[in-house]
Amino acid sequence: MDKLTKFCLPLDMQKWLNQYPAPDCEVAFAKGIPNTEANHQMINQLAAIVPLRRRYRGNSRPGYRRPIAFVHRFAADTIALYPKLQFNNNQYHWDKAS
Secondary structure (H helix, E strand, O other), rough: OOHHHHHHOOOHHOOOOOOHOOOOOOEEEEEEOOOOHHHHHHHHHOOOOEEEEEEEEEOOOOOOOOOOOOOOOOHHHEEEEOOOOEEEEEEEEEOOOO
């Protein structure tokens, strides 16, 4: 997410995103978001404004052996948010449409 888009978000979303920064060297714009219902509601509100992808993160635990490549939502510990990208003309572009 670019700085202008983040600046134009409602203040409550800006404050919420500032709690979960991602390192500048990564594509993600928010990481380490706890997997709670309140955070899912905020992510849904954000997704209505900014095209994003959710990636669930966590470990295997008793009763749940996670697949190698991902974690299911119900078993995730945290969530990472990435901007949606499109592949056009042999390069990636930020997705402007929802």
